[in-house]
Amino acid sequence: MDHLAAPLADPDTFVAGPPYELFARLRAQEPVAWTPEEPPHHGFWSVTRHADIVRVGRDWQTFSSARGVSLEELDDEQLVHRTSLIDTDPPRHTALRKLVAPMFGPKVVNGYETFLRGIVGRALDDALALAGLQGAFDLVEHVSSQVPVRVLCRLLDVDDDVHTRLTSWGDRLVGHTDPELADVLLGTEESEKYRLVPFRSPAALEVFEYGRSLAARRRSEPGDDLVTRLATATIDGEPLSEKDFDNYFLLLALAGQETTRQAVSLAALTLIEHPDALARLQEWPGLLDGPALDEFLRWGPPVYHMRRTATRDAVIGDVEVRAGDKIALWYPSGNRDERAIPDPVVFDLDRTGVDLLTFGKGGPHFCMGSFLARLELKVTLQELIARIDSIALAGTPERLRSNFVNGVKRLPVTLTPR
Ligand code: HEM
Numbered sequence: 001m002d003h004l005a006a007p008l009a010d011p012d013t014f015v016a017g018p019p020y021e022l023f024a025r026l027r028a029q030e031p032v033a034w035t036p037e038e039p040p041h042h043g044f045w046s047v048t049r050h051a052d053i054v055r056v057g058r059d060w061q062t063f064s065s066a067r068g069v070s071l072e073e074l075d076d077e078q079l080v081h082r083t084s085l086i087d088t089d090p091p092r093h094t095a096l097r098k099l100v101a102p103m104f105g106p107k108v109v110n111g112y113e114t115f116l117r118g119i120v121g122r123a124l125d126d127a128l129a130l131a132g133l134q135g136a137f138d139l140v141e142h143v144s145s146q147v148p149v150r151v152l153c154r155l156l157d158v159d160d161d162v163h164t165r166l167t168s169w170g171d172r173l174v175g176h177t178d179p180e181l182a183d184v185l186l187g188t189e190e191s192e193k194y195r196l197v198p199f200r201s202p203a204a205l206e207v208f209e210y211g212r213s214l215a216a217r218r219r220s221e222p223g224d225d226l227v228t229r230l231a232t233a234t235i236d237g238e239p240l241s242e243k244d245f246d247n248y249f250l251l252l253a254l255a256g257q258e259t260t261r262q263a264v265s266l267a268a269l270t271l272i273e274h275p276d277a278l279a280r281l282q283e284w285p286g287l288l289d290g291p292a293l294d295e296f297l298r299w300g301p302p303v304y305h306m307r308r309t310a311t312r313d314a315v316i317g318d319v320e321v322r323a324g325d326k327i328a329l330w331y332p333s334g335n336r337d338e339r340a341i342p343d344p345v346v347f348d349l350d351r352t353g354v355d356l357l358t359f360g361k362g363g364p365h366f367c368m369g370s371f372l373a374r375l376e377l378k379v380t381l382q383e384l385i386a387r388i389d390s391i392a393l394a395g396t397p398e399r400l401r402s403n404f405v406n407g408v409k410r411l412p413v414t415l416t417p418r
Contacts, residue, residue, distance in 0.1 A: 005046040007035035011177040023333035027080040030321035044326035048333040058362035063308035081196040084247035109371040136394035139411040148260035157225035170258040172203035178401035211249035261301040262322035265408035266300025301358040331357040389416040
């Protein structure tokens with residue numbers, strides 16, 4: 001039997017960009033669709049309608065994160081080694097999240113704005129100088145990859161020059177299904193050697209080693225940074241185990257840069273494809289202080305899906321799922337669901353009232369860095385728009401081979417400065 005959702009299990013499907021037409025057909029014909037996978041995996045349910053995604057995300061007792069949030073099926077031994085905050089259910093999840101959540105609240109994050117404008121301004125001025133010299137340049141390398149990672153360096157309180165290593169680790173981890181970026185491709189025999197580390201990537205071992213060296217320093221010389229918080233944290237009087245520390249550090253080191261980098265690249269691509277929107281923002285840059293920013297995040301969502309696992313037999317829409325079944329929540333599809341959003345295939349800077357799914361929705365795992373990500377995207381777009389008259393593609397954008405991260409590897413552009 002042919003399965004309409006089958007291409008969603010194949011990272012090749014996403015090399016041409018998000019499969020929005022397939023998502024639209026699934027929402028209309030089979031909103032909770034069985035998606036077969038190659039053995040040893042067992043397949044999963046693809047959930048594509050907005051309301052179903054929200055309902056599953058909210059009901060963590062029935063749809064647990066504790067068997068992992070990627071589609072890779074993990075045995076108990078792997079879970080012991082690879083579990084982080086994001087793969088944990090309450091009440092443990094609540095205790096872990098509290099350890100660093102205050103550092104991502106709106107008040108703290110707004111305090112970064114001046115620093116952020118400085119980094120963004122420098123990256124853009126360098127990029128414009130390069131454009132003046134050589135014409136076309138890669139916006140991913142010279143802009144998107146420069147900003148979020150430097151903010152992360154500040155949150156970790158490490159020297160700015162660590163940023164190239166952090167970027168390369170991020171690429172190698174989320175690139176584990178992309179032959180250009182992976183050290184060891186997921187699903188190959190060689191990846192068995194790394195089955196106990198996140199993404200089955202040797203890069204994870206380097207991140208762990210780096211995190212531990214920072215933790216050792218911060219235990220003797222504490223500061224006011226993420227590493228100090230994790231290295232000195234206790235839950236019920238117990239410090240975090242080494243594994244808990246490793247996996248939490250890796251989650252922050254990855255989530256803190258990779259997704260926002262993609263958000264910037266995807267928003268730049270949106271501007272290129274909608275010159276009228278660029279003109280409007282040049283006239284009213286203040287629009288980005290309002291819902292227009294979310295329209296960029298709706299249109300270019302950096303995360304394709306998160307997985308849940310049914311803890312008991314349950315019904316989603318009118319489909320019965322069984323205890324143990326995997327469920328993928330396809331956020332880009334929910335963001336364009338005509339049942340929840342009027343004219344969803346129109347990019348509209350004046351759109352209001354959108355229940356955005358880009359950062360997850362409703363459940364305990366709602367993105368901890370959403371304020372920070374929004375501020376980074378807003379400042380980058382405002383500073384870019386203030387410096388250019390126009391922006392155009394100078395080649396074909398190259399996409400990450402992944403059904404997990406909506407990644408742009410290269411975005412060749414030309415700019416006309418103001
Ligand atoms: C545009 C950029 C970003 C996007 C699209 C994004 C998206 C997401 C999504 C979809 C989730 C899972 C939500 C769920 O399962 O319900 C998540 C969780 C998370 N994000 Fe983000 N994220 C972004 C930026 C950031 C940043 C800058 C940080 C900062 C460190 C961050 C840290 C986290 C953490 C720690 C979690 C796990 C939260 C938990 O399990 O309680 N994210 N993010």
